Amino acid sequence: MKRNLLLLALLGVAFFSWQLQAGEPAETKEQRDSRMTWWREAKFGLFIHWGVYSVPAGYYRGKSVAGNGEWIMNKGKIPMAEYQLFAKDFNPVKFNAYDWVKAAKEAGMKYIIITAKHHDGFAMFDTKVSKWNIVDATPYSKDVLKPLAEACRKYGVKLGFYYSQAQDWNNGGSTGVPSGTNAAPGWDTAQKHDMDDYIDNIAIPQVKEICSHYGEFPAVIWWDTPRNMNTNRAQKLYDAVHALRPSIILNNRLGGGYNGDTETPEQHIPPQGYPGRDWETCMTMNGTWGYKKDDNNWKSTETLIRNLCDIASKGGNYLLNIGPTSEGLVPQPSLDRLAEIGKWMKVNGEAIYGSGPTPFGAEAGKFSDTEKDKDGTPKFMANWDWRATTKPGKIFLEIFQWPTSRRFVLPGLLSKVTDATLVATGQKLAVSASSAGMTLDLPAEAPDKIASVVRLELADTSPKVESTN
Ligand code: GLC
Numbered sequence: 001m002k003r004n005l006l007l008l009a010l011l012g013v014a015f016f017s018w019q020l021q022a023g024e025p026a027e028t029k030e031q032r033d034s035r036m037t038w039w040r041e042a043k044f045g046l047f048i049h050w051g052v053y054s055v056p057a058g059y060y061r062g063k064s065v066a067g068n069g070e071w072i073m074n075k076g077k078i079p080m081a082e083y084q085l086f087a088k089d090f091n092p093v094k095f096n097a098y099d100w101v102k103a104a105k106e107a108g109m110k111y112i113i114i115t116a117k118h119h120d121g122f123a124m125f126d127t128k129v130s131k132w133n134i135v136d137a138t139p140y141s142k143d144v145l146k147p148l149a150e151a152c153r154k155y156g157v158k159l160g161f162y163y164s165q166a167q168d169w170n171n172g173g174s175t176g177v178p179s180g181t182n183a184a185p186g187w188d189t190a191q192k193h194d195m196d197d198y199i200d201n202i203a204i205p206q207v208k209e210i211c212s213h214y215g216e217f218p219a220v221i222w223w224d225t226p227r228n229m230n231t232n233r234a235q236k237l238y239d240a241v242h243a244l245r246p247s248i249i250l251n252n253r254l255g256g257g258y259n260g261d262t263e264t265p266e267q268h269i270p271p272q273g274y275p276g277r278d279w280e281t282c283m284t285m286n287g288t289w290g291y292k293k294d295d296n297n298w299k300s301t302e303t304l305i306r307n308l309c310d311i312a313s314k315g316g317n318y319l320l321n322i323g324p325t326s327e328g329l330v331p332q333p334s335l336d337r338l339a340e341i342g343k344w345m346k347v348n349g350e351a352i353y354g355s356g357p358t359p360f361g362a363e364a365g366k367f368s369d370t371e372k373d374k375d376g377t378p379k380f381m382a383n384w385d386w387r388a389t390t391k392p393g394k395i396f397l398e399i400f401q402w403p404t405s406r407r408f409v410l411p412g413l414l415s416k417v418t419d420a421t422l423v424a425t426g427q428k429l430a431v432s433a434s435s436a437g438m439t440l441d442l443p444a445e446a447p448d449k450i451a452s453v454v455r456l457e458l459a460d461t462s463p464k465v466e467s468t469n
Pocket of ligand 1: 049070071224266289
C-alpha cells in the first residue's frame with residue numbers, strides 16, 4: 001500500500017512539475033474555468049482539413065489510395081520529390097474565406113480549427129523556416145490563415161490551428177513509422193532526419209509563427225499524433241506557445257505525458273462522455289478528413305443533428321469536419337448539411353449553447369408503445385430516442401422519435417416542472433405526474449422530424465432526479 005501511495009505521489013509531482021517546468025504558477029480552478037468559458041459555451045465548431053493532399057484527392061498514379069485523403073503520401077508511400085510536385089497544382093483561386101466563415105457561422109458554429117500544417121509538413125501559412133509552404137511552393141502564393149482570421153474577426157467566430165507537431169513527412173519529422181525516440185526512415189531515404197533538430201528548427205519556430213501573426217488568434221492549438229514525442233520535446237513546444245498565448249486552449253495530443261485541456265475522441269461519441277473533463281468529438285461528414293474526389297459516403301443531416309444533441313447531452317463539444325478542394329471550394333454536400341444544421345440551430349440552439357449534460361445518468365431513454373404501466377402509461381425503456389441537456393432551472397428534451405401515444409414520460413424527475421414549452425412553436429404543454437414519472441401531453445405532429453425540443457422550467461435551479469444506478 002505504502003509503495004503505491006509513494007508511486008502515486010511521485011506521478012502527481014511529475015505531472016504537476018510538467019506544468020510548472022514552464023515556470024508558471026499552477027492555474028486555479030477559477031482561472032481555468034474562466035479560460036475555458038467561451039469554449040464550453042460554444043459547443044459546436046468547424047474542423048477544416050485543407051492542403052496539398054486535395055490535389056491528388058485520393059488518387060496516385062491513376063489508382064485510388066485507401067485511407068484518409070490527407071494521408072495519401074504515407075499510404076501511397078509517395079517519395080518526397082514526387083509528392084512535392086502536387087504543390088504546383090495547388091491553386092485555390094476560388095477560395096473565399098468570408099464564404100467559409102459565413103457558412104460556419106450560419107450553421108451555428110462558434111469556432112473553426114483549420115490545419116495550419118498536417119502530417120505532410122505543408123504549411124498553409126507564410127513560414128520562414130521551410131520552403132514547403134503555400135507561399136513559396138504554389139502558384140497561389142498567398143497565406144490562407146490571414147484572410148480566415150480576418151473573416152473570423154468580422155463574423156465573431158474564434159479561430160484555432162491544427163498543427164501536426166511530430167509527424168512531418170517532408171521536413172524531417174516523425175514519419176509515423178514505429179521507432180524509438182528518433183524519426184525512423186519512412187518510405188523515402190530523403191526523410192531521414194534528427195527528431196530534435198526537426199522540433200528545434202521547424203516545429204517550434206512554426207508554432208511561434210502561427211501564434212504571432214494572426215492578431216488575437218489562435219484561440220486553440222489542436223495538436224495531433226504525438227509520434228516520437230518525449231517530455232522534453234513536448235515541454236519545449238508547450239513553453240513556446242504559452243510564452244506567446246498564455247490563455248490558449250490546448251488539446252490532449254501534444255505528447256510527453258501532457259493531458260491538455262480537452263479530450264479528443266475521434267469519429268465516435270463516448271457513451272458516457274468524460275464526466276468532469278472538457279471533451280470534444282471530432283468527426284468527418286463523409287469518410288475522410290482531407291478531400292477525396294470519390295468519397296461520397298455522406299452522413300445524413302439527421303445523423304449530424306442527433307450527434308450534436310447526443311454529444312451535448314454528455315457534456316461535450318462537436319467539431320464537425322469539411323475537406324475543401326484544391327480550387328478552394330467546399331464540397332456542396334458539406335454546404336448543404338451545414339445549412340440544414342443551421343436551420344435547426346436557429347430554432348433550437350438554446351438547448352445546445354452553454355448547456356450541461358443530462359441529469360439522467362446513463363443514455364437518454366425512450367418509452368415503449370406497447371409495454372404500459374398499470375395505469376396505462378408507456379413504460380420507460382433505456383434506448384436512444386431522446387436526449388436531455390440542462391441549464392440552471394431548465395431541462396431541454398431533444399425528442400428524436402415522436403411517441404405515437406402523444407405522451408412523453410420522464411421517470412425519476414423529482415423537481416417540480418413549472419412550465420413545459422415546445423421550443424419550435426411556443427406551444428405550452430400540459431404536465432402531469434404519475435407513478436411512471438412526469439408526463440407531457442404532446443401534439444399529434446412533431447414540430448421537427450429530426451429532433452423536437454421541449455424546454456422544461458423547473459422549480460429548482462439544478463434538477464433533482466432519482467439516482468439512476
Ligand atoms: C487522425 C488522422 C489525422 C486527422 C485527425 C483528426 O489523427 O491521422 O489525419 O487530422 O485524426 O482528428
